[in-house]
Amino acid sequence: MITRRLTLSLLAGAALTPALTRLSRAAGTPGDEPQPLAEAVTKGEMPPMAERVPKAPRVINLAAMGRKPGVYGGTVRMIIGSQKDIRLMTINGYARLVGYSQELQFQADILERYEEEEGRIFTFHLREGHRWSDGHPVTSEDFRYTWEDVVLNEDLRKGGVQRELLAEGKPPRFEVIDERTVRYSWDAPNPDFLPSLAAASPLTLLLPAHYMKQFHKKYVSEDDLKAKMKAARVKKWADLHIKMSRQYRPENPDLPTLDPWRNTTALPAEQFIFDRNPYFHRVDENGRQLPYIDRFVLNISSAGIIPAKAGAGEADLQVSGIDFIDYAFLKDSEKRYPVKVNLWKRTLGSRVALLPNLNCGDPVWQGLFRDVRMRRALSLAINRHEINMAAFYGLGKESADTILPESPLFRPEYAKAWSSYDPATANRLLDELGLTARDGDGMRLLPDGRVARIVVETAGESNLDTDVLELITDHWAKVGIPLFIKTSQREVFRNRAMGGDIMMAMWLGLDNGVPTADMNPGELAPSADSQLQWPVWGMHHLSLGQFGHAPELPEAQKLVDLLKEWKRTTTTLERAAIWHEMLAIYTDQVFSIGIVNGTLQPLVYSARMNNVPENGLYGFEPTCYLGIYMMDTFWYGDSVS
Incomplete structure (x- = not known):
């Protein structure tokens, strides 16, 4: 390599x-x-x-x-x-240290070049004569300052080293080779490292040390720091440093940039x-x-x-x-x-998707949503062609929530998984679940006698969501499942989902529908509390087991295990095999119900x-x-x- x-x-x-x-x-x-x-x-x-x-x-x-x-x-x-x-x-x-080409391959950008060994040793070479926007040279001191004085500083990084910088729970060894060369080394592979540098919100490894030192307690007097804190209207030096160093949202016009x-x-x-x-x-x-x-x-x-x-x-x-x-x-x-x-x-992966909350607080609905027959039935009961024609003028692709043909990992069976319009099979699956009793309007009843009404929450930020849900209301009614639309504000989604208050949400599908094998497949597994179909399981993974709990569903736990296995890979071939296994499980299990993509x-x-x-x-x-x-x-x- x-x-x-x-x-x-x-x-x-x-x-x-x-x-x-x-x-x-x-x-x-x-x-x-x-x-x-x-x-x-x-x-x-x-x-x-x-x-x-x-x-x-x-x-x-x-x-x-x-x-x-x-x-x-x-x-x-x-x-x-x-x-x-x-x-x-x-x-x-x-502008990234390492970015994606239009073919979504990694390439040096700010860096002149980089070398990768065994997926765990990364050597970065800076361009000779490269300068920050204020004319000051870009050197390895900028990397050293960012690593030693920012990333490893407990005041500035209260949550510890970022997950993308951990391999099997351990941070890298950082070395300054010379004025234009630095190295990050792990004992185990870290396939997340390059994607995190190329991301829309990239990992911060490079701050202008010559500018930022004036806001760091290690480099200036206490009185000088207090004066700057007062001017910036903050009470802690760490808050001052964070405020003045934001690169992703460049609010400080004095901060030099690349x-x-x-x-x-x-x-x-x-x-x-x-x-x-x-x-x-x-x-x-x-x-x-x-x-x-x-x-x-x-x-x-x-x-x-x-x-x-x-x-x-x-x-x-x-x-x-x-x-x-x-x-x-x-x-x-x-x-x-x-x-x-x-x-x-x-x-x-889908312009809009339905996310049944597998951590729903209602024990009856939690049991139903965790049964794959329920998720498949709800998906088969949706007439995607009607939605595509009515909401997207027929220009979208009727599909499960999965990757697009533009991805080298695409396979047609992922898009077709349980996404055809088949109300007969949907009715059979619902009957198999024991939802055979109906009320006077023909709506199915839960085992405890309640109407099997599904409340779908949406942020209400787009007419598209409600337009699509109104069509799905008609589709599900034909198989005896009433749908009720509830509008919530985006900021309350996470708390309500974590508390088990959300039964089902309408949100976007997979954020990255054009992945390569070298990109993290975490969206396919419970890996974050923002994933509305399994927020408690996602929190467990995100917090390294400190909060939430592990998935009780074997297929969801298998996805977590595969994600961990991907993080130990060293070759693209290994990563592709794991991606395909995860995509097959995710689409077959219908962990999110996609509608239309492309x-x-x-x-x-x-x-x-x-x-x-x-x-x-x-x-x-x-x-x-x-x-x-x-x-x-x-x-x-x-x-x-």
Whole structure:
């Protein structure tokens, strides 16, 4: 594996030469600088481009990607629903130590290269001359500070070392090899390590030590720290450090970054301005430093009117806050405004899914939901074709809650598992369960005489949920199961589910519907308390056995065991075998009831914006919304290409 990675690095280095030559020639030409930086370069306030990028920058060959090299300039307007949504710039900007390619393979990004040995030893090599957005060098000291003074600090990490940094419960050994080389080593394999670095919300291993030390009690006097705490309105030094170091949600405009754009606006604000990072580490094949676009302006608006604003030409690039239900209106806006609307495929395992709570507090319903015949019957009683036609214009794929054909792990039998419309078999299974008695309306009765009414809770944030549930109400009534819709707020979901108060929830299906074998299959097993079909079992795994309890259901426990086995693997082949075993169990046992997947997501963008893919996979994980499609390569021209 090491030999292969080093060979790829050498080939990449050979490809750098033409771009670096062009970059060197352009170094003293102000016209080749982004306009906002050209004046500063001319005045000597900032080094020229050739001195701002690393000695060996990451070269993006746009022509090889079927795109066109661009020109500098322009401002992009985006609309966000709240201040916290500035995180979209971190997700969409997608600068990672190691990230995913568009083919969802790992590749060095911020790192010049990395080596992996036996799935447990990872050596990182930094790019020579790489700098933070304030011009300070990126060095191994940044890694050392983050590991020793942040991750291992009990005040800053009260929960201990993050799970992704544990292999068989133990953290890695960290070594500084030299100024540009560090190593993380475990005694056992850690297949979670690289995926956690490439994630939408990545593991933090790299903070700007030169900036952050001023907020750490180890490096400044108590009086100095108290003054900073007072200014930041916090009572503990740890809260100060955490507040000033947030990278995922970049609320501190003074925090140096490695992202393509940096926030320049302090909270609170109704508008946030992100300017280009003058020291960004990527260039195109012509040696032009990325990003092409100068600035992003994010305007806060009520979430409910984001589609209307986007359709009224108030956004130059908009994908968050809009949904397929808005497509017809947005598409019509092309006639009135200089915008284009593309449709990308959502990566969810199911656009909406029903999650029977196997930890339900009602003993009768808990017993029924834990019987696979009940889950299969409820799935077979749903007419997915009718839902697909009515809610998705027939453009979705009727399917169980499982992975999509775009995943190399896809098999048709996973999508077909118990997802056909078969009310006769559903009725037979319900009869086998002993639910044969009925009331005067033909509805089935529970063994204790109650009507077998299922209460489905939804966050009520979308008309889609209630539209789909109203159709399912009719479908289930035909097999004698009444359905009642109850709207809850999202924030109360978890507590109610943990307490056993939720019978069944309507939520999204699998978050990652396009996994590779090297991605964690934890969604298929009880592994988190946010999983509404088994929150108590998930809490048990998440807390390493301190809370909740292990699954009583053998098939659910088997999934937990397989997840643990995946964490001990060293090869992609081993991981793929485990993925397939888990997918087979999960779909056959119908632990979540999928409806339709492969649904479409509108993307609105300026008609003058180039390099926006016509087709793409849209999701939080693993594509990081627009992230893997490299928003830093989008550019304005006279017309769209």
